[in-house]
Amino acid sequence: MDSKILRFAVILAGCGNxxxxxxxxxxxxxxxxxxxxxxxQCFAPDVPQARVLNFLTNAEMKEERNVLxxxxxxxxxxIKSLSDFKYDDFDILVLPGGSGVAYNLCTFATxxxxxxxxxxxxxxxxxxxxxGRPIGALCISPVIIAHVFKKVQVTFGKDEKINAIFxxxxxxxxxxxxxxxxxxxxxxxxxxxxxxxxxxxxxxxEGIDKLIQQLIKMV
Amino acid sequence: MDSKILRFAVILAGCGNxxxxxxxxxxxxxxxxxxxxxxxQCFAPDVPQARVLNFLTNAEMKEERNVLxxxxxxxxxxIKSLSDFKYDDFDILVLPGGSGVAYNLCTFATxxxxxxxxxxxxxxxxxxxxxGRPIGALCISPVIIAHVFKKVQVTFGKDEKINAIFxxxxxxxxxxxxxxxxxxxxxxxxxxxxxxxxxxxxxxxEGIDKLIQQLIKMV
Numbered sequence: 405m406d407s408k409i410l411r412f413a414v415i416l417a418g419c420g421n422x423x424x425x426x427x428x429x430x431x432x433x434x435x436x437x438x439x440x441x442x443x444x445q446c447f448a449p450d451v452p453q454a455r456v457l458n459f460l461t462n463a464e465m466k467e468e469r470n471v472l473x474x475x476x477x478x479x480x481x482x483i484k485s486l487s488d489f490k491y492d493d494f495d496i497l498v499l500p501g502g503s504g505v506a507y508n509l510c511t512f513a514t515x516x517x518x519x520x521x522x523x524x525x526x527x528x529x530x531x532x533x534x535x536g537r538p539i540g541a542l543c544i545s546p547v548i549i550a551h552v553f554k555k556v557q558v559t560f561g562k563d564e565k566i567n568a569i570f571x572x573x574x575x576x577x578x579x580x581x582x583x584x585x586x587x588x589x590x591x592x593x594x595x596x597x598x599x600x601x602x603x604x605x606x607x608x609x610e611g612i613d614k615l616i617q618q619l620i621k622m623v
Numbered sequence: 624m625d626s627k628i629l630r631f632a633v634i635l636a637g638c639g640n641x642x643x644x645x646x647x648x649x650x651x652x653x654x655x656x657x658x659x660x661x662x663x664q665c666f667a668p669d670v671p672q673a674r675v676l677n678f679l680t681n682a683e684m685k686e687e688r689n690v691l692x693x694x695x696x697x698x699x700x701x702i703k704s705l706s707d708f709k710y711d712d713f714d715i716l717v718l719p720g721g722s723g724v725a726y727n728l729c730t731f732a733t734x735x736x737x738x739x740x741x742x743x744x745x746x747x748x749x750x751x752x753x754x755g756r757p758i759g760a761l762c763i764s765p766v767i768i769a770h771v772f773k774k775v776q777v778t779f780g781k782d783e784k785i786n787a788i789f790x791x792x793x794x795x796x797x798x799x800x801x802x803x804x805x806x807x808x809x810x811x812x813x814x815x816x817x818x819x820x821x822x823x824x825x826x827x828x829e830g831i832d833k834l835i836q837q838l839i840k841m842v
Contacts, residue, residue, distance in 0.1 A: 419638060419646075420696030427638075427697055431650040431824075439825040459695035460702075467686075476678035477639030478646055480818075483679075599699075605650075606658040 410623060412437045412444040413494040413532075415486060415525065416475035417504030421599065422457045424471070426502030429542050429598050430478045432609045433500050436616040445494070446483040448475035449524050454507035454514075471508045486524045491531035496619045499529075501543020501598055512547045517569050521548055538592040538622040540615045546595045550575040556593055559586040561600030582607040585614045594618045629842055631656045631663040632713040632751075634705060634744065635694035636723030640818065641676045643690070645721030648761050648817045649697045651828045652719050655835040664713070665702040667694035668743050673726035673733075690727050705743045710750035715838045718748075720762020720817055731766045736788050740767055757811040757841040759834045765814045769794040775812055778805040780819030801826040804833045813837045 414433055418424020425448075437444045450472040456465045476483045491497075499505065506513035510521040521529075529552055532539055541549050546558035547566065555574040560566040567577035578586045582603035585596045596611035597603075603611075633652055637643020644667075656663045669691040675684045695702045710716075718724065725732035729740040740748075748771055751758055760768045765777035766785065774793040779785040786796035797805045801822035804815045815830035816822075822830075 421699055422696075424696075427646060428650050428653070428699070431647050432654070434647075435651070435824050435828055438823050439828070459692060459700045473678055477641075477643075480640055480647070481678045604657050605654050609654055609658070 410442040410495040410620060411493060412442060412496045412498055413489060414444050414446045414498045414500065415509070415528065416446055416448045416478055416483070416500065417502055417508045418453055418469070418471050419474040419477045420459060421502045422459055422462070423453060423455050423507065424474050424502055424504035425478060425500055426543055426599055427478060428605055428608060429500040429502065429612065432612045433498055433542070433616070436613050440616060440620060442620070446475065446479035447486045447489050448472045448483060449508070449522055450485045450487065451508065451522070453504070471504070486528065489524070489528050491528065491535060491537065494537070495623050496538050496540065497528065497532045498540040498619070499542065499545035499548065501545050503544070505543070505545050506547065510548050510551065512544070519547070519551055521551060526552055533591065536592065538594065538619045540594045540619045542596055542612065542615070543598040543600050549593055549595070553591065556591050557586060557588040558593065558595040559597050561597030563600060583610045585611060585618055587618060592622045629661040629714040629839060630712060631661060631715045631717055632708060633663050633665045633717045633719065634728070634747065635665055635667045635697055635702070635719065636721055636727045637672055637688070637690050638693040638696045639678060640721045641678055641681070642672060642674050642726065643693050643721055643723035644697060644719055645762055645818055646697060647824055647827060648719040648721065648831065651831045652717055652761070652835070655832050659835060659839060661839070665694065665698035666705045666708050667691045667702060668728070668741055669704040669706065670727065670741070672723070690723070705747065708743070708747050710747065710754060710756065713756070714842050715757050715759065716747065716751045717759040717838070718761065718764035718767065720764050722763070724762070724764050725766065729767050729770070731763070738766070738770055740770060745771055752810065755811065757813065757838045759813045759838045761815055761831065761834070762817040762819050768812055768814070772810065775810050776805060776807040777812065777814040778816050780816030782819060802829045804830060804837055806837060811841045
């Protein structure tokens with residue numbers, strides 16, 4: 405790795421850990437990329453959110469929100485529709501977590517092992533992987549990686565229930581904590597659990613910094 | 624300063640820089656406090672947002688959102704209504720920025736020098752100051768400090784228009800960049816411009832880290 409400025413694509417899933425992208429994980433991802441001297445472009449699918457939650461009562465609200473518009477809040481409006489994503493414009497792909505990943509980017513939250521991945525998301529992930537580009541997945545996002553690629557090594561934190569769902573398809577799930585990453589060298593996939601565990605924001609930040617550094621090394 | 628764990632109160636103004644709290648500034652404030660080994664409690668007023676914007680078109684949306692509920696997204700639901708704030712439970716108060724400060728916590732965005740501050744916010748700021756507790760204000764939040772206390776030294780980045788609005792009431796506005804802080808020792812007030820300027824997230828992070836460190840020294 406020389407001092408080339410790398411281009412990161414970051415896919416967001418809304419705005420807020422209970423129905424969208426996990427805000428801390430998303431912001432800390434952007435911070436980590438920028439602090440390392442690299443560039444990022446945020447993307448999100450232009451689709452309705454699967455649900456909108458009241459973050460104090462956890463009740464579903466009778467509201468419609470759009471994943472791209474809500475994600476634009478985290479990206480400070482500097483965001484593109486995922487339908488405009490071209491893998492060739494980027495060196496690295498990162499998927500922060502949050503329930504929005506499991507509701508809006510795929511259907512893991514409702515369908516478990518019968519989950520489907522949003523075609524735009526699957527296409528982005530497959531294109532990056534097929535061209536040998538590294539992918540980072542945070543928190544619950546590794547379910548997408550596990551579902552799409554099967555025989556990969558990832559972490560779901562210490563969630564044995566999720567581990568068990570993906571084991572039959574050849575996924576190797578490694579338990580770890582928020583300050584650590586799990587590396588699949590052969591597939592250039594790096595994962596970290598973040599708030600899959602009851603972590604402090606500084607621990608989440610440490611895990612994300614390690615993930616970004618590892619992805620950079622893999623380019 | 625010994626190694627006492629300090630209690631920070633953080634007042635949020637929604638979720639998103641154009642109609643609520645600036646998300647990056649809010650998250651980086653929490654990160655900085657936690658990384659320094661201290662504790663935070665987020666607060667927000669339980670009031671309707673003044674407006675809800677489409678973050679891609681900047682058009683106003685025909686939607687109603689609540690400041691406390693939206694702020695809860697940044698706080699991962701660990702938030703209290705500002706009406707429950709008791710100054711005596713905290714050592715330091717921090718106000719992150721975002722347009723929501725100028726629309727929801729006060730009326731600076733619409734009323735300029737005729738602005739009013741939400742009574743709960745003014746009460747919190749006055750109680751902290753009267754009891755000698757340090758206050759940190761980011762981005763546009765110093766307008767509240769300037770309006771309430773008049774003869775203080777703060778920064779509005781390099782916004783000469785805002786500087787001119789507050790100069791007649793005795794406010795000393797010091798121009799600076801996102802990586803720097805402005806300290807009013809006598810009043811225990813620390814400010815940093817963040818995204819008042821066209822800054823990178825890593826620069827904003829640096830300014831916030833300096834602000835939090837300075838506030839800790841002032842306790």
